Amino acid sequence: MLHIGRLHLITDTRPGRDPLAVVDAALSVAGPELVVQVRVEDDTDDRTAYELAVEVARRCAAVGASCLVNDRLHLALAIGAAGGHVGARDLPVDAARRVLGPAAVLGATARDPRTGTAAVEAGASYLGVGPCHATSTKDGLPAPIGPEGIRRVASAVPVPVIAIGGITPERVPALLAAGAYGVAVVGAVSGAADPAQATAALLTALTANPPPPQPKWGTSPGWDPRRGSPLSGRGAGADGW
Ligand SMILES: Cc1ncc(COP(=O)(O)OP(=O)(O)O)c(N)n1
Numbered sequence: 647m648l649h650i651g652r653l654h655l656i657t658d659t660r661p662g663r664d665p666l667a668v669v670d671a672a673l674s675v676a677g678p679e680l681v682v683q684v685r686v687e688d689d690t691d692d693r694t695a696y697e698l699a700v701e702v703a704r705r706c707a708a709v710g711a712s713c714l715v716n717d718r719l720h721l722a723l724a725i726g727a728a729g730g731h732v733g734a735r736d737l738p739v740d741a742a743r744r745v746l747g748p749a750a751v752l753g754a755t756a757r758d759p760r761t762g763t764a765a766v767e768a769g770a771s772y773l774g775v776g777p778c779h780a781t782s783t784k785d786g787l788p789a790p791i792g793p794e795g796i797r798r799v800a801s802a803v804p805v806p807v808i809a810i811g812g813i814t815p816e817r818v819p820a821l822l823a824a825g826a827y828g829v830a831v832v833g834a835v836s837g838a839a840d841p842a843q844a845t846a847a848l849l850t851a852l853t854a855n856p857p858p859p860q861p862k863w864g865t866s867p868g869w870d871p872r873r874g875s876p877l878s879g880r881g882a883g884a885d886g887w
């Protein structure tokens with residue numbers, strides 16, 4: 647079943663961080679609600695990334711949460727992750743879909759409707775859209791697109807939009823009102839004094855602000871049941887994703 651959660655925690659593996667402790671804290675609060683995306687620094691070797699991913703996947707499986715792997719799709723396959731996430735400098739979305747297979751969750755980064763639509767047609771299950779706000783955890787990003795940028799993409803695509811970049815609980819309502827289905831965070835949880843409490847605050851903000859109905863969901867031009875499209879799992883879960 648294709649399940650795309652509304653709260654995505656991306657691992658923070660910068661020096662001095664303890665990603666597994668943060669994942670443990672977040673899972674203790676969110677359980678199966680959480681999606682954990684394993685993301686490592688570009689210069690991290692595959693063995694180190696694999697060992698982290700194995701541990702994250704084990705912890706996710708214990709509570710029924712989903713694990714995705716950023717960029718390195720061979721690791722996603724190796725650890726039996728639910729799927730992966732790719733952006734502009736990674737495998738193209740159609741190639742990523744071929745690697746992961748039809749049943750996997752495949753996220754793609756988009757900042758505008760054209761890129762987002764192309765990614766969906768190429769097989770993306772959801773879009774990571776941002777940076778919505780300024781972020782201190784990734785360098786070299788373009789200017790923040792804000793809720794209005796989310797609105798532009800979300801109104802153009804028939805898959806869930808996950809807002810990313812500078813997300814805090816206070817910013818969640820405007821992003822959901824703009825059409826985001828959920829949010830992805832690094833710093834709001836990893837940088838918090840109490841990651842469990844920070845996770846709880848994000849969950850509360852998401853739950854208190856259900857996403858508005860999206861009549862376009864279910865009409866993906868890229869929907870091809872033979873390929874196991876982004877929408878092939880629609881209707882299987884309470885929210886259709
Ligand atoms: C949910 C989500 N959205 C966007 C990204 C960014 O992916 P990408 O543009 O490939 O950048 P890197 O994370 O690989 O540096 C993401 N990882 N997750």
Ligand SMILES: Cc1ncsc1CCOP(=O)(O)O
Pocket residue numbers: 776777780781782783784787810811812813830831832833834
């Ligand atoms: C990987 C990535 N892509 C766009 S913003 C970002 C990092 C988001 O981190 P934070 O939640 O700390 O702003």
Ligand SMILES: [Mg+2]
Pocket residue numbers: 716717731732733734735736
């Ligand atoms: Mg990437």
